Amino acid sequence: MRLDVSLWPAWCRCSKSIRYVLHIFTIVVLVFLVLQYGIGLVLTRDHHVSWLNNASVRHDLDRDIDEVVRKWQATDRERNLSTNCPYLPPKLVGRLYINETAPSWEELERNHRELQPGGRFSPPNCKALHRVAIIIPYRDRESHLRVFFNHMHPLLQRQQLDYGIFVIEEAPGIKFNRAMLMNIGFVEASKLYNYQCFIFHDVDLLPEDDRNIYSCPDQPRHMSAAVNTLDYKLPYPEIYGGVSALKKEQFEKVNGFSNKFFGWGGEDDDMWVRINNAGLKVIRYPLDIARYTMLGHKKDEPNPERYKYLYSAEKRLKTDGINSLIYKRLDLQFRKTYTWVYVTFNEADVLAVSHLTIIGSKHTKL
Ligand SMILES: *[C@@H]1O[C@H](CO)[C@@H](O)[C@H](O)[C@H]1NC(C)=O
Ligand SMILES: *[C@@H]1O[C@H](CO)[C@@H](O)[C@H](O)[C@H]1NC(C)=O
Ligand SMILES: *[C@@H]1O[C@H](CO)[C@@H](O)[C@H](O)[C@H]1NC(C)=O
Numbered sequence: 001m002r003l004d005v006s007l008w009p010a011w012c013r014c015s016k017s018i019r020y021v022l023h024i025f026t027i028v029v030l031v032f033l034v035l036q037y038g039i040g041l042v043l044t045r046d047h048h049v050s051w052l053n054n055a056s057v058r059h060d061l062d063r064d065i066d067e068v069v070r071k072w073q074a075t076d077r078e079r080n081l082s083t084n085c086p087y088l089p090p091k092l093v094g095r096l097y098i099n100e101t102a103p104s105w106e107e108l109e110r111n112h113r114e115l116q117p118g119g120r121f122s123p124p125n126c127k128a129l130h131r132v133a134i135i136i137p138y139r140d141r142e143s144h145l146r147v148f149f150n151h152m153h154p155l156l157q158r159q160q161l162d163y164g165i166f167v168i169e170e171a172p173g174i175k176f177n178r179a180m181l182m183n184i185g186f187v188e189a190s191k192l193y194n195y196q197c198f199i200f201h202d203v204d205l206l207p208e209d210d211r212n213i214y215s216c217p218d219q220p221r222h223m224s225a226a227v228n229t230l231d232y233k234l235p236y237p238e239i240y241g242g243v244s245a246l247k248k249e250q251f252e253k254v255n256g257f258s259n260k261f262f263g264w265g266g267e268d269d270d271m272w273v274r275i276n277n278a279g280l281k282v283i284r285y286p287l288d289i290a291r292y293t294m295l296g297h298k299k300d301e302p303n304p305e306r307y308k309y310l311y312s313a314e315k316r317l318k319t320d321g322i323n324s325l326i327y328k329r330l331d332l333q334f335r336k337t338y339t340w341v342y343v344t345f346n347e348a349d350v351l352a353v354s355h356l357t358i359i360g361s362k363h364t365k366l
Pocket of ligand 2 (some may be wrong): 077082185
């Protein structure tokens with residue numbers, strides 16, 4: 001085979017053999033890129049196919065889901081509210097008593113008959129200013145859930161929000177991946193309703209003041225700024241863990257959280273980098289309002305790998321996030337006080353998604 005070496009690289013006033021090498025080099029690079037792109041498509045498609053095509057499960061589940069969403073819409077239509085809720089909710093009380101005693105599920109459900117299926121609420125007499133999804137990454141702290149709902153439902157209702165609480169639970173046998181559960185919560189909640197604002201919430205943190213409004217301002221908000229176990233002080237200025245709020249557009253702009261943090265820690269600091277890279281700035285309520293009580297529990301084992309990914313936070317943000325989310329939804333139930341989403345994923349698959357192999361992939365859609 002003869003290559004016309006005079007064509008490229010013409011700018012190089014070098015010997016024929018060097019041009020020849022440059023030529024070969026270009027071809028190798030092009031072939032490599034094409035292969036990467038192809039492999040990326042094949043890999044990501046493979047992951048999705050196995051569960052997306054399970055038509056029997058999908059069909060039943062979707063029918064139930066549609067029915068509940070239609071009920072929500074019917075309630076809104078019947079109310080036909082034209083006046084907006086006031087900018088400042090009138091029934092706020094300020095500092096709150098934190099009741100750490102867990103009610104039974106029966107008691108909880110009896111006390112909250114105002115909730116629509118899936119724990120959805122919207123103010124009956126005015127049009128809410130904010131449509132908020134509270135996303136709780138969850139694993140095996142069942143009594144904390146009951147304490148949380150006992151505290152949060154009355155608070156969120158006084159704040160006159162149109163809200164839903166989503167508990168995203170990971171199947172057993174996988175390391176906890178808080179960030180990935182939050183990404184999944186964002187995707188699943190968005191499929192059900194046109195939420196504007198997403199609040200990512202650890203289940204063991206309870207706000208001590210109801211002037212801490214659960215809405216999304218123009219910039220991402222770190223909400224749990226003053227936690228009792230940290231003497232109500234910020235341990236470091238870039239802290240972003242615990243409870244945080246982002247608008248839908250902002251979450252999409254930063255590509256959600258990284259999926260790579262298995263085990264405890266790191267994903268929140270990674271998010272801080274994403275937010276700053278997107279030209280956004282984290283804001284907070286004053287420390288005397290952004291107060292939280294942390295429920296007692298054993299401390300989790302920190303993930304020894306958490307710094308490894310942190311150093312590459314900037315490099316990963318375009319390819320590692322909601323656009324590369326690979327998971328399988330095992331169940332979704334509209335329970336009386338919350339919506340339960342049960343999921344699984346494979347650690348090896350998630351970590352194997354590299355910068356190049358996810359070109360062209362989209363997060364999973366039902
Ligand atoms: C589809 O889902 C059902 C119920 O979860 C399961 O038993 C079956 O193995 C699944 N089929 C495939 C092809 O994944
Ligand atoms: C809703 O209320 C508006 C006025 O507030 C009225 O014009 C409209 O007909 C009502 N729609 C329904 C479906 O009741
Ligand atoms: C705390 O909650 C428990 C369970 O609902 C309830 O029995 C108890 O009366 C509450 N305590 C206070 C002081 O409200």
